[in-house]
Amino acid sequence: xxxxxxxxxxEQGFAYGFLVLGVxxxxxxxxxxxxxxxxxxxxxxxxxxxxxxxxxxxxxxxxLALGAGFLAGMVTGILNTKFxxxxxxxxILTMIALYxxxxxxxxxxxxxxxxxxxVLDPLLNAGLGPFAAAxxxxxxxxxxxxxGLFWLLHTAYGLAIQATxxxxxxxxxxxxxxxxxxxxxxxxxxxxAALSGALLCQSQGAADVNMGIGTIVAGLASxxxxxxxxxxxxxxxxxxxxxxxSAVYRLAIALALxxxxxxxxxxxxxxxxxxxxxxxxxxxxxQLRRKVLWR
Amino acid sequence: MIGISGLxxxxxxxxxxxxxxxxxxxxxxxxxxxxxxxxxxxxGKSTLLNCLAGSYPxxxxxxxxxxxxxxSWPEHRRARLISRxxxxxxxxxxxxxxxxQNLALAARRGRPHGxxxxxxxxDRDAFRRQLAQLGLGLEERLKDQVGLLSGGQRxxxxxxxxxxVRPQILLLDxxxxxxxxxxxxxxxxxxxxxxxxxHLTALMVTHNMRQALQLGNRLxxxxxxxxxxxxxxxxxxxMTVEGLLQRFYAVRGETFDxxxxxxx
Ligand SMILES: Nc1ncnc2c1ncn2[C@@H]1O[C@H](COP(=O)(O)OP(=O)(O)OP(=O)(O)O)[C@@H](O)[C@H]1O
Ligand SMILES: [Mg+2]
Numbered sequence: 001x002x003x004x005x006x007x008x009x010x011e012q013g014f015a016y017g018f019l020v021l022g023v024x025x026x027x028x029x030x031x032x033x034x035x036x037x038x039x040x041x042x043x044x045x046x047x048x049x050x051x052x053x054x055x056x057x058x059x060x061x062x063x064l065a066l067g068a069g070f071l072a073g074m075v076t077g078i079l080n081t082k083f084x085x086x087x088x089x090x091x092i093l094t095m096i097a098l099y100x101x102x103x104x105x106x107x108x109x110x111x112x113x114x115x116x117x118x119v120l121d122p123l124l125n126a127g128l129g130p131f132a133a134a135x136x137x138x139x140x141x142x143x144x145x146x147x148g149l150f151w152l153l154h155t156a157y158g159l160a161i162q163a164t165x166x167x168x169x170x171x172x173x174x175x176x177x178x179x180x181x182x183x184x185x186x187x188x189x190x191x192x193a194a195l196s197g198a199l200l201c202q203s204q205g206a207a208d209v210n211m212g213i214g215t216i217v218a219g220l221a222s223x224x225x226x227x228x229x230x231x232x233x234x235x236x237x238x239x240x241x242x243x244x245x246s247a248v249y250r251l252a253i254a255l256a257l258x259x260x261x262x263x264x265x266x267x268x269x270x271x272x273x274x275x276x277x278x279x280x281x282x283x284x285x286x287q288l289r290r291k292v293l294w295r
Numbered sequence: 296m297i298g299i300s301g302l303x304x305x306x307x308x309x310x311x312x313x314x315x316x317x318x319x320x321x322x323x324x325x326x327x328x329x330x331x332x333x334x335x336x337x338x339g340k341s342t343l344l345n346c347l348a349g350s351y352p353x354x355x356x357x358x359x360x361x362x363x364x365x366x367s368w369p370e371h372r373r374a375r376l377i378s379r380x381x382x383x384x385x386x387x388x389x390x391x392x393x394x395x396q397n398l399a400l401a402a403r404r405g406r407p408h409g410x411x412x413x414x415x416x417x418d419r420d421a422f423r424r425q426l427a428q429l430g431l432g433l434e435e436r437l438k439d440q441v442g443l444l445s446g447g448q449r450x451x452x453x454x455x456x457x458x459x460v461r462p463q464i465l466l467l468d469x470x471x472x473x474x475x476x477x478x479x480x481x482x483x484x485x486x487x488x489x490x491x492x493x494h495l496t497a498l499m500v501t502h503n504m505r506q507a508l509q510l511g512n513r514l515x516x517x518x519x520x521x522x523x524x525x526x527x528x529x530x531x532x533x534m535t536v537e538g539l540l541q542r543f544y545a546v547r548g549e550t551f552d553x554x555x556x557x558x559x
Contacts (some may be wrong), residue, residue: 156408159396163389169381172391173348174456175374175405 003131003260009254010135013247015199016218017142020226020246021149021239022192023219028238029153030165030185035091036076037099037193038212040069044194045207046102048135052202058119062254069194070187070227072098077183085290093217111259118202134203141199142246145192153235161185162235169226193219221279222246228282252278297324297464297496302356304339304346307384316342317522319356324498328527329490330506332500334517335543340500341382343517344466347498349373360463375405378457378468384473389454390442394433394452397441398422401456403534425455429485447478451485458489460525465490465498483510504536514539518546 001009019041026034044065051061072094079090105107123133152158163171164181172178193215201207226245232238256274257266266274305319316339324330332340339378345351347358349370355365360376381387388397399414399422402493419437426434429451433444441449450470457465471479487510490497507514513527514534523546526534 059338111330152410154413155410156403156413157410159392159400159413160408162392162396163400166391167386167389169350169386170398172371173374173379173387174400174403174408176400176408177369177371 001255005254005258006251007131007135009250010247011131011138011203012140012200014135015054015203016196016222016250017038017138017197017243018192019196019215019219019248020222021142021145022189022196022218023193024223024242025149026183026186026189027220027223028165028232029162029235030182030189032080032087032165032182032186033091034073034186034189035088035216036073036094036098036186036190038215039095039102040072040190040193040212041197041200041215042102042207042209042212043072043105044197045099045201046105046111046197046209047194048198048268049084049113049207050105050107052113052116052118057249058117058121058202062119062195064139065194065198066170066191069197070191072194073187073190074183076190077186081179081182087225095182098212099209102212105209106209109181109210110206112206113202114205138199138203143205143241145195146243150239152238153239156173157181180245214275217257217272217279218249221275222249224247224279225252225282228285235253249278286293296326296361297491298322298357298359299324299347300357300359302346303354304342304351304360305354308354316520317346317353320520322515322522322524322525324496326496327494329495329511330499330513330514330515331511332498332515332517333502333504333507333539333543335547338517339352340517341468342520344379344468344498344500347373347379347542348377348379348466350542375557376463377466378404378460378462379455379462379468380453380470382469382472384446384449384453386440388449391440393438393440394426394444395419395422395437398425398456398459399432399453402457406460426452429455445478447474447482450474450478450482454482454485454489458493458495461493461495463496465495465497467497467504469500472502486510504539508534508536508539516542 006161019037026032030221036111044204046291047068048061048065051064052058056064076091076094079085079093080087081087085093119134120130123137125131128136158173160176161181164176164178168178197211200211222245224245226241227238229242229248230237230244232241253271253274257268299320299322302317303319306316320343332403334340346353349368353366357364359365365373365376371540392409395414399418400408402418422437423434431448431451432528433448433452441452444452471482474482483506486499489495499511508531512531514524514531524542
């Protein structure tokens with residue numbers, strides 16, 4: 001793997017970091033399998049790209065993306081809690097609806113940002129190469145996101161979020177409206193996914209309606225790889241594991257793509273297979289470790 | 296102060312499986328009443344408590360707490376006035392949170408759980424003091440996950456949590472049934488102590504007739520979703536286990552046979 005491929009993988013790992021934190025929030029903390037992110041990540045990209053194209057400050061466009069993703073997640077949460085639609089189905093419905101909405105937002109299957117300002121500009125102007133600027137900025141931003149979530153989950157409301165996922169009866173008897181907690185948390189998770197989308201579109205220079213395909217699988221893969229490698233005993237540890245898992249996952253994919261065995265090499269079309277193998281590996285590893293230790 | 300009138304509840308209404316779980320319950324609970332609730336399996340005891348707490352929507356009747364009609368209040372809103380301990384020790388606490396975090400949630404029952412720090416330092420001292428009252432050594436384990444505790448410890452913790460914010464009414468549904476006899480007794484004594492010290496109004500479901508007679512100032516017996524016996528004061532003091540069992544079998548159309556005493 002070249003240095004550039006390495007930095008590219010880190011850039012992706014940290015850009016997807018927000019998404020992975022969001023996936024951790026829904027799947028692990030809230031116990032709410034949410035596939036909406038496949039639609040809310042490109043939504044964030046679309047909103048950010050269109051906003052920047054029409055002259056909005058790139059940083060403000062990140063906030064707009066966050067808000068749009070939050071609303072999308074709220075829709076899933078409301079479908080589930082207020083209308084009793086199974087969480088998986090509710091999220092799939094929002095996801096496919098978002099595909100159409102994203103096309104509406106962009107007015108075309110993709111929007112390019114060539115020559116438009118992005119959040120990376122200050123670093124680039126300061127003389128950093130693009131290969132260094134993006135991983136650095138995204139790394140810092142995702143660490144801030146991690147700290148924010150760490151704080152949130154330790155507030156009284158955050159404890160209520162954790163308890164809603166673990167024991168709904170208990171939190172309801174403590175006077176918390178679990179429906180509202182679910183709507184907020186799924187909203188937040190999708191806001192984070194949209195933020196990832198916005199960062200990706202600014203570093204890649206384009207938003208594409210199909211960029212969300214496989215988002216949830218990649219997000220889950222990162223969470224699981226992180227948990228396996230770094231553990232998840234406390235909330236702080238689990239958040240850190242999710243973020244590092246995101247970087248490791250992208251590095252593993254980059255590594256696989258750079259492998260050459262004789263005349264054979266992986267192509268981007270093998271990515272799904274590689275992801276599946278990686279997740280299976282991460283799921284089996286703890287079992288293997290246990291077996292070896294028992295012997 | 297708690298008025299239940301004409302409370303009725305069906306399950307699977309309108310289907311072939313329709314069950315009338317509560318057939319018009321009328322009950323006036325006075326402030327400070329400690330009522331034990333007995334009745335055979337399926338009599339409707341749990342359903343009554345669940346309807347009071349708002350876990351199930353009801354099909355008829357009214358529930359008034361402190362002059363406040365709560366009939367249409369959702370469960371989380373009623374939690375302001377009502378706290379409960381479940382039969383299942385896993386239900387009342389959150390196993391993945393620590394002891395202090397569970398207590399922090401309970402200390403805010405009925406108030407908004409906002410963006411302030413969940414467990415503050417000054418809370419910790421109070422929690423430690425309150426846990427020490429349980430006499431289980433939990434005050435040394437504030438940061439331990441509740442999932443690591445035994446059923447009895449969890450039940451004692453749930454009991455403490457249910458009284459951190461004083462409830463207008465405390466609902467206990469066979470809350471010692473899943474515990475071994477010794478632990479059950481401990482938790483029961485704790486219950487008595489807390490109810491007495493805080494002058495709580497409580498409804499306690501139990502299958503143990505002797506317990507039902509010993510504890511509290513009032514006893515009701517449910518059968519087929521109706522209150523078939525409601526005794527308090529001297530009448531309750533005079534009641535014997537045999538007398539209670541006689542009533543128990545009479546409503547079922549069975550004759551009382553003293554061998555059944557062995558079952559108690
Ligand atoms: N969730 C439910 N769905 C359908 N029927 C139910 C449900 N809960 C209770 N019932 C029925 O309502 C009736 C009353 O049940 P309930 O659980 O209140 O009895 P109980 O007095 O608590 O009995 P036990 O002593 O066994 O706990 C029973 O006929 C029961 O089958
Ligand atoms: Mg019951």
